[in-house]
Amino acid sequence: MKDITRRDALALGASAATLAVTGAGAQTSQIKAADVPAPNFAIEKGAALKMLRPVRFVKADEDVFRANAAKFTEKSGVEVKVDFVGWEDINQQTAVTSNSGAGPDIIIGFSDAPHIYVDKLIELTEVADYLGKRYGGWQPLAPNGSPIQASLLWRLPYFNASGGPLIYRKSVLQSIGYDKVPDDHAGVLDVCRKLQKAGKPAGFALGNAVGDGNGFASWILWSHNASLLDEEGNVNINSKETVAALKYLKELYPTFIAGTPSWNDVSNNRAYSSQEIALTANGVSLYFSLKNDPATAAIAEDSEHQLLPKGVASQSPMAGLTLNAMVFKHSPYPNAAKAFLQFMLEREQYEPWLNANSGYWSQPLAAYAEAAVWSGDPKVKIFKDVMKSPYYNGYKGPISTATGAVNADYVLVQMCASVATDAATPEAAAAEAERRAKRYFRR
Numbered sequence: 001m002k003d004i005t006r007r008d009a010l011a012l013g014a015s016a017a018t019l020a021v022t023g024a025g026a027q028t029s030q031i032k033a034a035d036v037p038a039p040n041f042a043i044e045k046g047a048a049l050k051m052l053r054p055v056r057f058v059k060a061d062e063d064v065f066r067a068n069a070a071k072f073t074e075k076s077g078v079e080v081k082v083d084f085v086g087w088e089d090i091n092q093q094t095a096v097t098s099n100s101g102a103g104p105d106i107i108i109g110f111s112d113a114p115h116i117y118v119d120k121l122i123e124l125t126e127v128a129d130y131l132g133k134r135y136g137g138w139q140p141l142a143p144n145g146s147p148i149q150a151s152l153l154w155r156l157p158y159f160n161a162s163g164g165p166l167i168y169r170k171s172v173l174q175s176i177g178y179d180k181v182p183d184d185h186a187g188v189l190d191v192c193r194k195l196q197k198a199g200k201p202a203g204f205a206l207g208n209a210v211g212d213g214n215g216f217a218s219w220i221l222w223s224h225n226a227s228l229l230d231e232e233g234n235v236n237i238n239s240k241e242t243v244a245a246l247k248y249l250k251e252l253y254p255t256f257i258a259g260t261p262s263w264n265d266v267s268n269n270r271a272y273s274s275q276e277i278a279l280t281a282n283g284v285s286l287y288f289s290l291k292n293d294p295a296t297a298a299i300a301e302d303s304e305h306q307l308l309p310k311g312v313a314s315q316s317p318m319a320g321l322t323l324n325a326m327v328f329k330h331s332p333y334p335n336a337a338k339a340f341l342q343f344m345l346e347r348e349q350y351e352p353w354l355n356a357n358s359g360y361w362s363q364p365l366a367a368y369a370e371a372a373v374w375s376g377d378p379k380v381k382i383f384k385d386v387m388k389s390p391y392y393n394g395y396k397g398p399i400s401t402a403t404g405a406v407n408a409d410y411v412l413v414q415m416c417a418s419v420a421t422d423a424a425t426p427e428a429a430a431a432e433a434e435r436r437a438k439r440y441f442r443r
Contacts, residue, residue: 030370031347036134039126039342047336048079052093053108054323055084057285060356068349075343078336087210087265091408097328105331106341108159110210111393112404114324122327122334127342135347136366139387159345160354160361161320162283163386164215166306169299172200172278181279183310185223185248192255192279200278203256203271205263206417208410211321212265214393215281217412218319220245222391223311228406228437229397235441236396237412238434246419246426253420261417275299281308284359284383305382319393320362320386362386402440411436 051069056062062084069080083104085093090109097103098117107113114121132138166181173179176194181187192202205212221227226241253260257277260267268280273289273296284305291300307316327337343349345365354363355373359380363369364387374384394403406412415433418424424432 029347029351030372031351031367032136032370033347033367034134034136036130038134039130039338041335041339041342043076043078043336043339044333047333049081049106049331049333049336049340050104051080051082051106051108051340052090052097052104053082053084054087054090054110057283058288058357058360060358061353061360064353064356065344068344068353069340071349072340072343076336076339078333078340080340088208091210094326101328101330103328103330105327105333105337107326107328108323109326111322111324112399112407114326114404115399116401116404116408117326118401120328120330122329122331122337124325124327124338124341127338127345130342131345131365135368139364139366159323159325160357160364161322161386162211162361163318163320163383163389164211164281164283165308165316165318165382166279166281167272167286167303168280168306169200169278169302170304171302172198180304180306181309185309185311188309188311189248189252189255192252195278196255198278200275201255201257202279203260203263203268203277204280205265205268206253206261206413206420207263207267208413209263209265209267211283212263212268212281213410213413214407215319215321217416218391218393218395219281219308219317220249220416221412222317222395223309223313224248225312227396228403228412229394231396233397233400233441235434235437237415237437238430242430242433243426246416246429249416249420250426261421273299284380287379288358288360303379305379307382315390317391318386319389319391319395322364322387323361359383402437405440406437409436409440 066082069082072078073080091113094107094109094113094117097107098120128138168181172195173191176191176198178191181191195201204216206216207213221242224241224245226239226245228235228237230236257271268277268282269286269289271277272280272286287300287303287305290296290303308318310316325341327334331337351368351371354361354368354371359373362383362385363371369384374381392399393407394400397403411433415429419426419429
């Protein structure tokens with residue numbers, strides 16, 4: 001099959017590009033959509049939109065997304081310019097846009113961004129309410145139902161989420177006496193020590209990586225029942241549970257491949273693909289990049305996914321890295337922006353895009369759990385319910401501007417890195433994280 005380029009996708013239009021990239025056109029949709037009256041947004045005369053979103057890790061993500069945007073332009077006459085930027089850059093560019101009151105009309109940003117810039121965003125209640133009623137309801141970000149979460153859910157629609165479970169080489173684990181990674185901390189440590197001895201160590205990001213760095217730091221804490229906040233929203237990071245987590249990290253870190261404190265969100269992909277490591281945590285993009293390259297297909301065949309180990313938690317402590325669609329108040333075309341987001345999340349556009357991502361992104365709307373992607377490759381099914389996790393940035397308290405700022409400032413990642421590299425004791429690192437976190441909560 002010819003590889004579809006960005007220009008090809010735009011030229012073909014959404015349906016043809018989707019068929020070429022995914023083969024989805026040959027399938028009958030299983031997505032059920034309720035007969036709900038759609039909002040009728042009066043698109044402003046001369047409207048044109050600029051959108052910013054994180055760069056794709058699966059090539060078809062960008063191809064089909066751009067094709068869907070081109071389809072909206074054809075239907076509405078609204079030109080849409082979509083720019084894809086690096087994961088480490090999206091937070092910075094969102095801050096600049098918010099503070100300057102100029103720039104893109106729409107930004108699809110990570111997790112907490114809407115909570116940081118809530119005063120700069122327009123309400124998207126009509127869009128979110130319609131989509132929820134049409135497609136079986138929004139999957140919960142977390143079950144605690146805090147008022148802040150509830151109100152912000154209806155301020156903006158979640159676009160998708162990515163999970164980062166373990167991925168490991170089955171043959172390497174079997175060579176050290178394991179069929180899978182144990183769920184307890186002692187078992188994880190034993191696996192990592194034996195992998196290091198075998199010359200195929202583990203590697204987890206301890207750098208300022210939006211997905212992988214935050215994800216690993218959160219796992220270390222949550223698997224020890226530690227948390228940034230308690231249920232009432234008090235800063236709770238300087239606790240005996242956090243100190244226990246950091247002491248465990250001091251034992252675990254020496255088993256890692258060298259250099260993980262400087263890793264970004266692509267570093268572990270490269271190390272795993274080059275067979276330098278045999279265990280990490282990542283989205284499904286790593287598996288598919290291996291599978292789709294004849295030179296590395298054997299590595300994909302030898303790879304398996306597994307939920308992050310529970311430790312002493314009651315279930316796997318893995319949060320979804322959510323993407324949220326934000327429309328800024330400075331946009332002169334708010335109705336066009338609302339119409340565009342609604343269009344992109346409708347079945348005709350969203351389902352082919354979801355399938356094209358091969359499981360890298362999972363859906364926020366319940367009906368899309370019936371998308372074809374989830375009944376294909378069995379190694380992908382683990383990503384289906386990412387947005388059903390009870391864990392989230394700011395766990396266990398309510399999500400707020402402050403929780404978003406703590407995450408964006410890598411407070412927890414840097415706490416972990418300082419202990420791993422012997423720059424601070426567990427006790428000192430927990431106290432410093434508490435001091436930094438409280439600065440945001442006092443604002």
